[in-house]
Amino acid sequence: MKKYLSFFRIRFIHSLQYRSAALAGISTQFFWGMMNVLLFKAFYEGDPSAFPMGFAALSSYVWLQQAFLALFMTWFWESELFDAVTSGTVAYDLCRPVGVYAMWFTRSAATRCAKALLRCIPILLVASFIPAPYGLSLPASLPAFAWFILTMVFALGNVVALTMVIYMSAFFFVNPQGTRMVFVSAADLLGGSIVPLPFLPDGLRQICECLPFASAQNVPLRIYGGDLTGDALLQAVGLQVFWLFTLTVLGKWMERRGLAKVTLAGG
Amino acid sequence: MIEVEHLTKVYRVARRRAGFREALKALGKREYEEIRALNDISFSVPEGQIVGYIGPNGAGKSSTIKVLSGILTPDSGICRVNGYVPWKERKRYVREIGVVFGQRSQLWWDVPVIDSFELLRDIYAIEEASYRKTLDELTELLDLSELLRTPARQLSLGQRMRCEIAAALLHRPKLLFLDEPTIGLDAVSKLAVRHFIQEENRLHHTTVLLTTHDMQDIEALASRIILIGKGKVLMDGTFDDLRALDDTGELSLDELTARLYHRYGV
Numbered sequence: 001m002k003k004y005l006s007f008f009r010i011r012f013i014h015s016l017q018y019r020s021a022a023l024a025g026i027s028t029q030f031f032w033g034m035m036n037v038l039l040f041k042a043f044y045e046g047d048p049s050a051f052p053m054g055f056a057a058l059s060s061y062v063w064l065q066q067a068f069l070a071l072f073m074t075w076f077w078e079s080e081l082f083d084a085v086t087s088g089t090v091a092y093d094l095c096r097p098v099g100v101y102a103m104w105f106t107r108s109a110a111t112r113c114a115k116a117l118l119r120c121i122p123i124l125l126v127a128s129f130i131p132a133p134y135g136l137s138l139p140a141s142l143p144a145f146a147w148f149i150l151t152m153v154f155a156l157g158n159v160v161a162l163t164m165v166i167y168m169s170a171f172f173f174v175n176p177q178g179t180r181m182v183f184v185s186a187a188d189l190l191g192g193s194i195v196p197l198p199f200l201p202d203g204l205r206q207i208c209e210c211l212p213f214a215s216a217q218n219v220p221l222r223i224y225g226g227d228l229t230g231d232a233l234l235q236a237v238g239l240q241v242f243w244l245f246t247l248t249v250l251g252k253w254m255e256r257r258g259l260a261k262v263t264l265a266g267g
Numbered sequence: 268m269i270e271v272e273h274l275t276k277v278y279r280v281a282r283r284r285a286g287f288r289e290a291l292k293a294l295g296k297r298e299y300e301e302i303r304a305l306n307d308i309s310f311s312v313p314e315g316q317i318v319g320y321i322g323p324n325g326a327g328k329s330s331t332i333k334v335l336s337g338i339l340t341p342d343s344g345i346c347r348v349n350g351y352v353p354w355k356e357r358k359r360y361v362r363e364i365g366v367v368f369g370q371r372s373q374l375w376w377d378v379p380v381i382d383s384f385e386l387l388r389d390i391y392a393i394e395e396a397s398y399r400k401t402l403d404e405l406t407e408l409l410d411l412s413e414l415l416r417t418p419a420r421q422l423s424l425g426q427r428m429r430c431e432i433a434a435a436l437l438h439r440p441k442l443l444f445l446d447e448p449t450i451g452l453d454a455v456s457k458l459a460v461r462h463f464i465q466e467e468n469r470l471h472h473t474t475v476l477l478t479t480h481d482m483q484d485i486e487a488l489a490s491r492i493i494l495i496g497k498g499k500v501l502m503d504g505t506f507d508d509l510r511a512l513d514d515t516g517e518l519s520l521d522e523l524t525a526r527l528y529h530r531y532g533v
Contacts, residue, residue, distance in 0.1 A: 006389030014378050092373040094338040095366045096390055097358045260340060 003098060008110040015114035022118040025070070030123055033066035037134050052198035056133035057225025061196055063127035063136040064221050070115030071156050072217040074187035077163070077180065078111060085170040094259070101255040104167060108160045140226025147233060151220040154240040158215045161247035162187070168251050171258025192218040198227065209236075212243040269312040269335065269442070269474070274344035275498075276305040276330055304330040305341065306498030312491075314441070317468055317475040319489030321482075321524070323533055327498045328478040332446045335476070336366045349441060362391060365435035369447035372427065373434055374419035380430045381415040384437060391438035398437065405433040408463050425456030432460065436467065443467070445477045449484055461487045482520035496533030 037059050044051050053061070070076070081104055084090040093100050127136035139145035166183055170176040188194055191213035200208055208214050219236045222228040228236060279299045283289045304327045312318050322328055333339035334346060337353035337360050346353060351360040374383045388398045406412050409429040414422060422430065428448065435443065445464070449457045461484060467473050477488060485492060486506055494502040502508070512518075512526050 003390045003392065006386055010375060010378065010382055010386045013382065014375060017377055087371075089371045091333065091336075091338050091368055092366075092371060094357070095336045095361050095364065097361050098390055099358070 004102060004106045007098075007103060007106045008113075011107045011110035012114045015111050016118065019118075022115070025115070025119050026122050029066040029069055029119065030126065033062050033123070033127065036062045036066075041134070053196065053222075053227050054133075054225065056137050057140075057222075057227045058196065059132075059134050060136050060225040061221045061227075063123065064224060065193065065217060067120040067123040067127070068116050068152070068217070070119060071112050071152070072159050072191075072193070074159060074162070074191060074193070074213075074216075075184045076112075077166075078108060081107075081167050082170050082176055085167075086174070099255070100259065101164065101168070101252050105160055105164055105251075108163060108167075109156060112156065112160070137225070139224050140229075144223055144226060144229070147237070148220050148224045151223055151237060151240060154237070154244060155216045155218075155220050157244045158212060158240060158247065159217075161244055161251060162212060162216075164251040165247060165254065168254035168258055171254070171261075187213045190214065191216050192221075196222065198222075210239065212247060215240040215243045268314050268349055269310075269476070270345070270347045271311065271331075271335075272309045272345040274305050274308040274331070274334060274341050274346055275303070276327075276334065276339065276341045278302045278304050303498045305334070305344075308344070308495065308498065308500055310493055310500060310503060312474060312476065314474050315468070315472040317464070317477065317488050317490055319485035319492045320476055320478045320495070321480075321485060321492060322495040322501075323528055324480075326496045326533065328495065329446055331495070332366070332444050332476070332478060336364055336444055337361055362438060363440055364442045364444060365438070365440035366444045367428075367431050367435045367446065367448050369428070369445070369450040372419065372431065374427065374430060376420045377418055379416045379418055380411075380422070383419065384415070384434060387434055387437050393438055397439070401437055401439055402433075405436060408466055409433050409459070425452050425459075428452060428456065428460060429463075432463065439471070440473070442474045442476070445475065445479075447479055448477070449479060449481050457481070457484070464488055482524050486520065494527065494531065496528065496531055501531040501533065502527070 040055070040058055040062070044055050048055075051058075065072075084093065090100070093103060096103075124136065129135065139148060162183075166176065166180055169179045173179065190208050190211055197205060197208055197214060197218050209218075215236075219228065219240055223233060223236075278301070280302050281293070281297050282300045283293045283298065306327075308327070308331065320328055320331065330339060334341050335348060335353055337357040340354045348360070349363050351363065353360050374380055375386070384402065387393075388395075393401075406415070409432065411429060411433060414426050414430055417426075419427060419430070432445075432448065443464075448464075449460055452460065464475060464477070465488060468475055475488075477484065479485060489506065492502070492504055492506060492509060493500060509523055509527060512530070513523055518526065
């Protein structure tokens with residue numbers, strides 16, 4: 001266990017070095033969040049009854065999404081991992097007494113945590129000073145907050161496990177670009193990062209809610225504002241655990257298959 | 268102790284002629300050609316020996332190293348290193364070995380070298396006391412004290428290679444596989460690396476398998492030479508056997524090697 005913690009640590013310090021990237025990220029995400037809130041406000045004023053969430057809950061959703069973007073963004077990839085496979089540097093990972101899957105999983109999770117930690121505090125602070133209903137409100141209740149924390153962890157696990165499947169696909173394809181693009185477009189729409197899932201039309205929404213993409217940010221961000229409660233909440237958490245398990249098993253299986261046939265590019 | 272018997276590894280390579288038409292044709296049906304990277308390789312290395320594993324580009328040197336380090340699964344053949352089958356018991360086995368691939372880097376690019384070393388300490392679960400001792404020794408022998416706090420990206424190639432070698436030895440492996448450790452290095456760094464390998468072998472009785480194209484490395488280090496070409500062991504002898512090919516007494520090491528390759532038709 002210690003080796004994975006230590007791996008987490010080095011990846012974490014590694015990411016903490018990029019200060020200007022963090023600053024740029026904070027300002028982009030801050031403006032993006034503001035635009036988003038204003039956009040939804042226009043819809044809301046059009047017809048409040050057609051709005052599937054409370055407006056304050058929506059604003060909180062947007063601000064949390066921007067603050068923790070680094071945890072859940074599905075378009076972010078560690079190019080080093082793809083490069084490791086296509087160029088053969090993975091050879092070094094393979095001569096260590098650790099599993100490649102576990103090592104890369106830890107590594108991705110660490111990068112995301114480090115990036116999020118650098119960016120989230122200023123955004124959360126500013127957003128909580130924006131007057132209601134446009135800013136970040138307090139969580140719906142204390143239990144909701146506890147669920148929020150727990151499901152954040154599961155959500156991060158799910159995002160990493162999903163991306164791990166794509167990383168592992170690099171062992172099977174010469175160029176993983178294609179799988180990556182299909183995945184990114186699907187995940188962005190179906191995971192609630194463009195619009196929250198309740199805004200999707202009936203039918204599509206129910207299907208989306210069962211897909212692994214919905215087990216990421218969709219769950220904690222809706223719990224926080226009180227949009228997801230009761231049985232629906234428990235069901236969502238159950239799905240999160242189910243997908244986390246399934247995706248990890250799939251990724252590990254791909255790792256085994258991939259390593260058995262690995263040929264290693266380059267001299 | 269390395270024992271290799273009848274090791275064989277075949278790669279499938281997609282081949283086609285040049286041109287657009289050929290590329291289109293290859294979309295439908297691909298022609299594969301089989302390349303025998305390792306073709307019935309057998310040898311054994313006793314503990315504490317330094318072996319130079321030589322041969323022209325594409326002879327199968329790196330493939331052998333990859334099989335021996337548990338990265339590559341051969342198609343057939345037996346391989347036992349210190350009682351382990353490398354690719355079967357990979358995780359337990361790799362504690363016994365240190366590997367340096369001269370053309371790749373194992374250091375974390377943007378953080379100081381010492382951070383990479385501490386990660387390796389935890390990955391191999393090395394005890395703090397013995398880690399300190401090994402690190403001090405390596406720091407002195409490889410002259411690393413100035414380098415440890417520098418990010419890997421700001422090291423010169425020679426400095427980085429010294430750090431790479433140290434990184435491969437932190438867990439005090441009994442075997443060291445070096446795949447072209449002196450590639451691209453200047454004279455001073457080459458001498459430093461050679462001197463270090465000798466010291467390491469003398470002090471810790473580490474078995475070393477070394478591939479290189481630099482025959483001076485071989486002359487300085489290897490008590491034994493294994494020549495391979497086209498996936499086969501062509502010669503297994505000493506440096507004197509190589510010298511004996513020189514009938515004029517004036518050939519340079521590279522000329523000698525070219526003559527050796529020529530003689531075995533590789």
